[in-house]
Structure formats: structure tokens, C-alpha cells
Amino acid sequence: MEKRSIAISLPCTGDDEWQATREPLTTGWLTQGPKVAAFEKAFAERHGVSHALATTSCTTGLHLILVAMGIGPGDEVIVPAFTWVATANVVVYCGATPVFADVDRATCNIDPADVARRITPRTKAVIAVHLFGLCADMDALRAVLPPEVPIIEDAACAAGAAYKGVPAGALGLAAAFSFHPRKSITTGEGGMVTTNDDALADVANMLRNHGASISEEQRHKGPRPYLLPEFNLLGYNYRMTDLQGAVGLVQLQKLDRFIAEREQWAAFYRDALAGLGWLCMPQLPAEGGRHAWQAFVTYVDPETAPLPRNEIMARLQERGISTRPGTHAVHLLGYYRERYGIRPDDYPGARDCDANTMAIPLHNRMSKEDYEYVVRCLREIAD
Template structure:
């Protein structure tokens, strides 16, 4: 195909779904003049906590800062180890480094893309303080299996960046481990531009995170301004961070959260359609449906079987791009990234599951702004590109 020819249509890998409700929602904080963390953030936190069945939710600037905040609130620091699956976005491992701890990588299950409990168990030492259970692409990790092989004193932090609205055996993501972090990046099911959420069941952990999120202040800005002496600054008894979400973001998040279940239901229907429409391609493996919960379908990630595919994955992705269909690798293998490979003397074969996932996964468009025609076009272009 001539790459200069304009494609019939363009289908993006992801697009946020917003409308007049979100547009109108931001007017209130703008008109009120309360733009930083305030009443909208508090309302968003309350609704998110209720939706995910947890007593505490703290809005943050990103999922990355929520992960860092969770580890910091657990007093994880230098000399401690945090087990991280290698097939995940680099932020999962970076959060451990931000605390001065050591990220210890383990392998993943190439079918679910999630942490391999046996590999994680093999990495436990007397310095292990936490395990990051990533719910990649919206499918919850096998948390029961993980809890079986991980010592009870080791904290389990859910990296639920992709998993708002997902469930595992009837329990919502974010309410399974000791703490969890969610993302509201535009590629996620719901978004407020940037932003994250830390959830926790433990009162002490949540209280500590609350202080650390706001520079280490003893009370929040909203509490101080609405208190009896707003002119006095709070106490600062420990080093904290500025990880506060704005009320403008939270106003959007409140509207988006109300749409979450409808978004996921539509994505699930489309995912099942993809599985059927692509079932005759023996070289393209579609993601397996979980039998232990609800997949949130943040992304639809296939595997291009290198032993059967008519062309290499990267060539297929290039041809699809020329035809207007955006694709991406599922994510990267952390142990193959330059910084981690160099710092920790890692090689690609150290974690073969993660290595193969990086090399062979291909996410195809799945989002709530796609039409029937878009989905049909994606499938038709996959066939055309593969056999052109």
C-alpha cells in the first residue's frame, strides 16, 4: 500500500469520552474561585470510595504519585525491597526507587499479562516489604494465589491504574490489597486529564497518606480555611509532597465516575465482538475473558504469534498505521529498559514471559467514542495489512 494515500478513516488507539456535563461541571470551581484541592476533591474521593467499597480514597496528581504515596505511608525506604512484575509501565517500579527502596522484578503470566505468583514468591527475601500487584489492561491479578505464596507481613499494593470498575471474585479492584492506586490519564476508561486515586482500608495508613500528600501539613488547606483560625499555618512535622488534585479535575472526575459502569459495559460488549470477529486468525490471539471477575477493558491487547503470523508484529503495526488504525505494544518490559537493564545488570532472557509480552503484544483500538463502522474497519484493516 502506498503510505502517501489518505486512509479511508482514522481510528485512534484511545480517546476520552466527554461532553457538555463535564464542560459545565468545571464552571462551579472556576466561578467559586476554589481551584486547588477543596470540596470537589472531597466529593470525588467519597464517591470513588463508595463505588469501590473502601473506607478511604485520596485524590492525587497521578497514579504514579499515588503509588509513591502508598509506599511512603507504609514507611518503605532504603534497605527495603518491593517486588514488581516486569511487564508493566515503568512508573510501577519507579515508585519504589522514589522511596529509596529496591524494586525486585519478577515475571508475568503471558496469558493474563499479570504477575506470576510463583515467580513473585521466588523473589521474597527478609527485606521484602511489599508486592505490586498490577491489574494490567483492566484485568485483576490472581490475588488469592498471590496472597497464598506471599508472607502475611508483606504488604500488597494494587497498581490499579487500568482497573477502575474491575472486580475480582465479587470484590472491587482497590479493595483487595492493603492499598491501591488508580489512574485518570486520558487513555484510561475515565479521565480528568491527569490525576490518580489512592485507596486504603486501614485508617492509620490513610491518615498518614493524607498528611504526606499535602507537604506534611497537619491539616489540609480546606480544613484550615474553614476552621476557626484560617490565618494560622498548620504544623509541619515531617517531610511531605505536593500530590494534591485540583477541584477543576475533580469536578470532571465526578461526572466521569457516574459513567464508569456504562463505559465498561460497552467496552465489554465490543471486546466480545472483537474476539468473535478475529477468531479465525490463528496467528492473532485475543485476550482471554476472566472467569473470576469483571474485566475493565482499559485496553484490548492481542498477541501476534511470531511462529504463525504472516508478517512480523512491527511490520503489521506499521501497515495498520498507514491505513489509519492506531496500535501500540501492550506496554514495555521494565528489565529491557536501558536504565533498569544497566542499573540492575538485567538481560532480556531474565524474565521470558515479560520479554515475549513486550515483543508480541499489540493493542488495537477500543474506546467509547468508536462506532460500529470503526470496529468493522479495524478488523478489515488487520486482515488487509497482514496479507497485503
């Protein structure tokens, strides 16, 4: 069998994106401007929200949301123990305390029952991560929370996803998306905040631009160029460039096609690998939902697998197939382990997902032969 070289993920960009950057480059408007505004408008419409604010990353987007909510020292924010570290980091940036909740091994998403056990009078929000493109169980989560505790969506992996017919980004008080190259659509680095809350959007809009009362575009196009904005908030420089906005606008137009292709090949994987009892397939969404398939993350059953997960990954790598752990258990990372005195067994679901999840290649630059090769290699490892 011919050895192939298959990346875990590759951005799907080309001449359309290249040509889209010409206008910002020729007009000289390179910082946040008309292309970002157009991208924000289109993204808000696609995800069914009133406001979309482009940022430098999903991390800065989440940080903006928490600061705009007034979260700070003495406050607690519940986050899943199995997620990318940024979900917890943004809470620490605010001087608040991240409180971890365990995850469901089947979905890798936050466990509402464990969230219920973590709520205290200091709980100010819960960050629900739609991990790998599967929306968290928002109804079950809302049912265990007091009415005054809002849900923030970490929708880094979930552009185009939906829960019971409602798009990701419109399911909580606010959400943050990522456009990192491993996501379904990309602007290189970049993120987006979405919300239907007018007041929160106004504050976040100022915060991302140093706390300025008006944007650079408004100031430059206004009738009084000698005026500088007021700065009544301590803000940040979290603005997206117009080069990125131009690329994002093109990528967004391809989002549904990208997801449809990934759905097709996710179904192929599920059928072709069904006979491997030791390799658990990713969970599908409930009726009315849509998985964004940012990644195809399996679970290697340590009791029945022919080899440990890491050995399987090493053997696939030898055959040219890139894999990755799903993500990490944040409570096992040195900073959080040492600062908060957390033990591995405090969150057994997250611990097990950390040890046993395995993402296999799924992206829009793979061929039919690539997918078939991945399946053949996994079957051979099992023999």
C-alpha cells in the same frame, strides 16, 4: 474500502464535564476542595473502600502508599517486569530496591510462581498490576506470600474492575488508580489512592499536602484563621485540583456505562477475530470478576503470524488504524538494565510480551463502522 482514521484511545468527555468546571471557576476554589472531596467520597463508595484520596497521578499515589508504609533504603518491593515504568520508579524514589518478577504471557499479569522465587527477608511488599483492566490473580499471589508482606494494587487501568466479586482497589492493603486520558475515565492527569487501613490513609493524607496536619479546606473554614498547620512529616504537593475533581465526579457517574460499551465491543472483537489463529485474544477474568477493558491487547504469535508484529502495526497505521505495544518490559529499559545488570532473558515472559503484544483501538468514541474496519483490515493482512 474507504480509509478511516481511528485513534488507539480517546477520552470520552463533553458538555457535562465542561459545565462541571463552572462552579470551581466561579467560586474561586480551584485547588483541592469540595469537588475533590465529593469525588473521593463517590469513588470510595463505588470501589467498596473506606478511604479514597485524590492525587496528581497514579505514580504519585503509589509513591504516597510506599512512603506511608515506611518503605525505604534496604527494603525490597517485588514488581512485575512487564508494566509501565512508573511501577518500578516509585520503589526507587523511596530508596528501596525493585525486584522484578516475570509475567504470565496469557494474562500479561504478574506470575505468582515467579514471585515466590523472588521473596527474601527484605521483601516489604508486592505491587500487583491489574494490567489493561484485568485484575491480577490475587488469591494465588496471596498464597505464596508470607502473611506480613502486603499486596499493593497498581490499579492504573482498573477503575470499575473486579476480582471474584470484590472491586479493584479493595483487594490489597492499598491501591492507586490513574485518570490519564488513555484510561476509561479521565481528569486529564490525576490519580486516586484507596485503602481500608485508617492509619495508612491518615499518613497518606498528610503526605500529599506537604505533610500538613490539616487540609487547606479545614484551615480556611475553621474559627481561627491565624493558625497554620503543623508539619511533622516531610511531605509532597500531590494534591488534585477542584477543576479536576469536578470533571472526575462527572466521569465516575459514566464509568459503568463506559465499561459496558467496552465489554460489548471486546466481545465483538473476540468473535470476529477468532479465526485468526496467530492473533491471541486477551484473557477473560475468572467467575465473579470484571475486566475494565482499559485496552484490548492481543498477542501476535511470532511462530504463526503472517508478518512480524511491527510490520502488522505499520500496515495498520498506513490504513489509518493506530496501534501500540501493550506496554514495555521494564527490565529492558536502559536505566534498569544498566543499574541492576539485568539481561533480557532473565524474564522471558516479559520479554515476549514486550516483543509481541499489540493493542488495537477500543474506546467510547468509536463507531460500529470503526470496529468493523479494524477487523476487515486485520483479516486482509492475514490473507
